[in-house]
Amino acid sequence: MLLCSLALLGSVVTAARAVTVYGQIPLAQTISADPTNTAIVAVKTPPAHSKAELIPQPIPNPPPPAAYTLNLQRDAAAVTGLSVPHVGAGFGGFSIEMSVISQVLGKNSSFIPVPWLNLMANLQERAGSVVVRLGGNTQEYAKLVESNPEPGNTFYKDMSDLQGTTLTPSVHYTKDMFYMASNISALVNVKFFLGIPFDDPVNWRLQIAENAQEILGDNLLGLQAGNEPDFYQLFQRRTVYSPQLYTEELHDLIAKIDANPRIPNKHMLLGPSVGSSIPGVTWTPEQVWETGWIDTFKDRLYAITVEHYPDNNCVAAFGGDGNTPAVIPQEVLSRYITHRAAVDLVSPYQNSGRLAAAAGKPFIMFETNTASCGGFPGISDSFTAALWGVDYGMQMAWSNFTHGMLHVGGQNVVYNPFTAPPTNQSAFNQWTVGPVYYSAIVLAEAFGKSNTSRIVDLWGNAGNVHTPSYAIYERDVLSKVALFNYVNDPSGASTSQVSITIPGGMPTTVKVKYLLADTLVTKSNITWAGQTLGNQLDSDGRFRGALNVTTINCDAGTCVVPVPAPGFALVFLDSTAEQVNVGQATHTFATTARTKAHNTAKVDPTVLATSNGHSGMNRDEGFGSTSVGSISAAPGRSMMLVEGLMTLGAVLAASAWVMRSVFR
Template identity: 25%
Template sequence: MACTDSFILPTFRRSFLSLSLVFIISAFSCSCRASQVPVSVTVQQGDVSGTVVQDNFLGISFELYPFNTLWGESPQQMPTAMENYLSNLRARIESPLRIRIGGNSMDSAIYVPTQTEMIIVTGDPAAAPDDVPVDFGPMLFKVLDAMENVVGQMEFIVGLSMRNSNYTNAIEVASDTRKMLGYRLDAMLLGNEPDLYATNGVHPGYTIQEYITDIGEMLQDLRNSPYGDLVLDTIVGGPTICCDWNLSDVLSAGLSKYPYEYYTVQHYAKSICSGPNASNENITYFVSHVNVPAYTNWQKQGVQMANDARIPVLVTEYNTVSCGGSNVSDTFAATLWAIDAGLNYASSGMSGAYLHTREYGILYNLFDPPSPETSIEPNWRTGSPYYAALFLSETFMAGGSIVVDLNLDNSIYDPAATVAGYALYDRAGMKAKRLVFFNYYRADDPGSESAVRNFTLEGGLATTAGVRVLAAPNIYERTDISWAGQTVGLNGELDGTQTTEYYYDCAMGCNITVPGPGAALVLLDDAPDDSAFFFGSSTVAPLS
């Protein structure tokens, strides 16, 4: 049957900073061009409980070692591309943008207060690529402040090393961090992945109980430092474990008796630390929603203990494949997975999650300069995970959201499901305000549904809906990715016309169309003249 009643109308929203095409499409016309097997969407209204997450749920985690090649050597040498990359995210939220500086290189680093350079590499990066030894100086904090002045309000998490039982250097870091960052400092994390200290030879045979003893001593030293009480307020976090310990065991062993602002964990879906294999190069793992809840709930008992104690849990590093990523880490499959995982973390009791990025050439990076030596120039490479950050920065609501996995097509339990979805409720859990739909279509899978899928909203859910789409030609795509009609340019700027689809006549139900592969952010009861989407340009440093 031919579709004859659809039409496209360019509209101009009030206070536009740039032109935006808005496609106004009837529910009937959308259903004509989608799969004949619609996905039924049932959304509970009222009495929904869960962790309330803020609009800055998604943060970015930076490894210390290459930080100067990404943010610049000084406030006068900050790459305009990084200014734009961060501004794109900051402009889409009301709360401060969350930034973490840490990783193994932070835990092994030496702070030199008199050092004028931001970072000096003191060892061979090739000898230990996942733990490069560096010295760093106060220029790090000056650049953090300067970037915030350009991009907008940020809040920073900074790591303190626990590898040396003499905490004198960590105390110097804490003192200068507090003094130079001021209100911008969100937390200081004590140690990084102490559960691997034994495995990595840092402290042979290191146990949870030894760790708890060390934490007590470190906190005591921070309280009685030559610079005064550096933890007078609740500003520390940890244990920042990843692999060999459970959060519940660490809390039960005694961490829960200390005043912590956050409990922190880190988690990657796969590992390539021992080399490539069929598991870490399996792209189908990352386009099956059934794998996501198992991944995000690996610390379920500890998260529940933290929630009961009203202490937020942060995932301070997450990404596809640890130790640098595999050949799937820079694909569109990784983009979709990072969004799905982020939303599932939010639905599983976490209060924040940070996508991790490292030095030049790492496959899971969000962005790379032309080379480590030429970061102030344009021609940056945008990694596919950056589009996940863009999507998520526009997804969570100011004022708080409760996120619920809708289990569409039994996708939590059925490996054959090719769709997934979430509802975002107001902080009271009374009304669904936003929806997210995934179409995990694979052209090379003969069992896949049609590339385009309809998600059928039930009547009474909303009268209208505004929709923005994330799309790529296939799950293997690395560069031809778009969010709301825009792609990221060579200097971190968003190129193209920002597009939003508006669906009318949804009072009795309507079909939301999602291309395959792709994802859609749906704002219920949204309209062109009163939209909650971000409109306009977020570029702060255009190319001249």
Template identity: 35%
Template sequence: MATALLATSSTWRSGTAAQQIPLAAPSLQIIAAPATPTSANATGPPIPALDSTAYPVPSPPSAAIGTTQLNLAYGQGDAPIYPGIPVLGNFLGLSIELSVVDEIIGKTSQKLNISFLNYISALATRSGMGPILRIGGNTQDTAIYNATSTVSTDMIVKVSDHGYTDKGVPVTPSIEYNDLVFQAMQSLAQKLNTHFVWGLNMVNHTASFTELMVKTLNRYISDHVDLILVGNEPDRYPQTGNRPSDYDIPTYLDEWGDLTGRVMGDLIQPKLFTAPNVCCGWTTFSITEENGMRERFKDRLKAISAIQYPQSLCSSNGVQGHEFYLNHTNTVTFAQYDADAIAAAVANQIPYYLVETNTASCIGINGVSNAFTSAIWGVDAALQLAYRNHTGVFWHTSGINTIYNVFTPPAYNATTKSWKTGPIYYSSLVVAEALASQTNSSQVLDLQVDRDDASAYAIFENTVAKKVVLINMINDASGANTWTANIPAQSGQTTVSYKLLAAQSVDSLDGITWANQTFGYWSDGVLQGAENIKTAACNDGQCPVQVPAPGVALVFLTPDVTEKAAVPTQTFEPYGTDNPSIIVNSNGSRGNRLGATSKGSSSGALPSLCIPTDGRLWIAMAVSVVGGAVVAGFLP
């Protein structure tokens, strides 16, 4: 959890800072855990109705959006604007709260959740590389590693002090974990080349278990750990009772230095740490630059990182709904939260990561964070953060009653098609395809269409425009606000291909499609339907692409990226069966880790799916998009 920060310390590039919009009255509602299927053949109960009066959908503009002429010039003109630093296709990662990692990834390395593998596989296929998972959150700072507990069948062997305060704020549980976590991570790395950011407990910075834990982590997945994140929101330690009220940055730096110094020798690559991961009271720049962290620890600091959300339900301020997220200027303002620290990182050639974010901290906003609005905002925010020189960004996900989750496992008695796909997950698909490249050199440029309700980005490789992303944030099913963007045609170009992310309305919970494919509301992590890649004709040097209201278009500009636009489907299923009636596990009880946010968790146990005891998984790869041949076999 992080308190939201809307103000920015400086304006960077040519983004226009938004004026602060008055917030609504404070409101915090604890949402009950969603119902989940109990029948082998059902895909879930009816989708719940939402009260649209709490966060009304914005009205269309008085004047229709019409047509916009785009300029794809790279660094030209009197005031040239350049794209951000090169980024990879796995730019958008997933942040998982440690206390619920077993419910999401799986109970053991032999019992990885099939639906989770399918979701991650879809990202890997589109990005062309293994996704990055950050495992940590607030519970990393209350977590105890117990090597002797490996005789237990539970990955998370102790959970206590979970639930909510009398004010409805989630309480961070204390947990104990063992080697099963690392074994599951190892299995995931082997199957999908997944890489990890691992969170290290800094609240107990002198703990005797830390060195053994790091050695064990190194033994299992040393070549797949990209970063070790030391301390989660240390600027909040006094507020959480983990440090005295006079705790300050110099004391923090001494503790951080002592802890990392103790474990450096246990790592194959000692320069593996990222910090300071602050959110609220301190600024990254004050720690890394003004107090000298970057220079002092240059022998071990691999990256700079922070935690930030645009809004928070744990704040004394209220939150805004759809109109806040469907406003490009607000997104530009949010993306500049750490502009001075990022500029310093870029100048000193050190990566900068936003290791935890989502729509709103403290479970999210019901009817907004779990609606199509979050998908639109997710695309806009991710590309804006890439434009502003982030190396990577991680959507946070937690327990089953967390509204903003990327995807949510079932509570009990689940079928394979009982995971709930968060609309924001679709943004990860779009961004993965947009940033994937054979050269690993995608650079994002905000084309600045000078509207609050629309945005456009060009994706360059070595100064050549390869793709364009168009985002129409208007809600108007009538078609009157379908946006036409004129994209300059390249020499001899007669058509462009594009995909659409669409839904009936910004408050839609279901019916979201990416290139005509959908997970549905309840899912097994596999896209359903035939992929549909559209074509727009080019005339008189322009290629007009129409984007529905609301919707997102990914446009492929050159032959080399167009020929890779079609994405095959890779799925995991136990023993090769596609019969959901036999892929059932009924654990007969409801769990107790309902999970809420990175601030805390009160959650429900996720049953293991019926996977072969030898751990083998069957994989089917569709060779063509529609009706292709299938190659099948067991993974080790």
């Protein structure tokens, strides 16, 4: 989100022997590359790996009733207020800022991190496919170039081309970016969104549309036309701007697309992607709809998109004007552990959701997370965020959103669904899986692959905001019930006892999967159905531990499901449903690492730059690989060979090849 881009900020990296750290705040320090030097130098931990925890909220006074009943209908025809059917890829997707793509997806098309592939495979197993957006604010100034100064790197940040009031460098990328995305789609079923730069409405740069359609083919879903245009005037990207002027520019863009034979699909734009973050300053979606925008452009759109964060941490992250105090995470923790958080976030978009459904278009929350400018430490990286993400996702789905795209940044943010190690070499550390990734997993299982899932907010337990609940219908029959408990009470006294009844249709047993952690504020040992993706710097993207699915016997047409405090339960009324027995994905990518004798990593302060993702430097500057001689001067595209080799043996062989390419 553009609010994140407020000042130039230095980045820090976790220290390890033989690592050089330049320009560190408050004092630059160098760690000797001499292996005989055993001096220990204290280096600040990047925010993405902080272990600091907040104080849990007390039990609400009065506490929610511990026992309550949900009287449900078996047939969808008897239920009012159901959402549209959720069709296609899993509900939860990811928005990756263009400036940090190399940290997440790899340095080039032959250097794709295996942990990330495993994380996508887990979602594919549950939902069939995954949607990923590559772009953000840094897409607006992105430029296609023949090559970059660092051999073997697809991305480069041009510090001689600083843009806007935030002095954000433009991202230069090579054609290899499209091969990288295509190679990923050949390994796991990932579908992509990209964005057309909107910085120069006179000389449109359409190479991203040309190459994306040519190379990605059906794996390209849509092209964003403008990222948060309601911020363009505020941040001096336009002198004067309005919904009407944005509409006129979109007309001009479409005319250029129509005249371009290299863009055969003329009907895959995304917009208007308004941020709607500052009431009275930025635009509401309704101000855009009043121009006739939907009727005018619906035949040219793949989907209608908006972007929104519930809050921001910009003052703490970048400093302010001296008049606005920084948000204290402990003071806002309570806002994230109530059903009202999800309801209040989504309610402004209910009208837009209805309009999108009437126009026959998907409605996508194209960028969101717990808070812009990196999130709140202790909230965004704790179990609170996992529960909040599931509730928010289900509330969006009920309001006819078809996807919710969680934003991904670098080392200086705390809201990441997943974070690569402080360097891109696993010999130093492993990946960190954030709490909101578990949210995406739960949503994928809740909606499944049937393309018929419809959801309704039950407002159970007399509408108590600490114990929300939803029902999910598939093929017009009740299939799952989602139960939350936002109370933090390790004593067990606040465990909910939820009685589920279905007149004439209750099974004799139900299966339950639990999302659990010790407290709301814990950052470790989060489990889904008894399995975990590891703690900080401890994951290869694969679930660990035995799958634990609870069987609950029903008596006299009633099933009583306990929900720990805190916790979440997904109740499967059909014990034979495919998702019941899904744990670790069957299609995985093995990860190993060798001991290397030549490890040296550095961060050049000239490439540190502000971006949505933060720490969005070119992390490969000056080191590339830690194996001598392993970097080619040309972008690799060998991963394309995997596309026709999807037998089990070929997959394993391809996986081993990817592993060697990434971790050798």
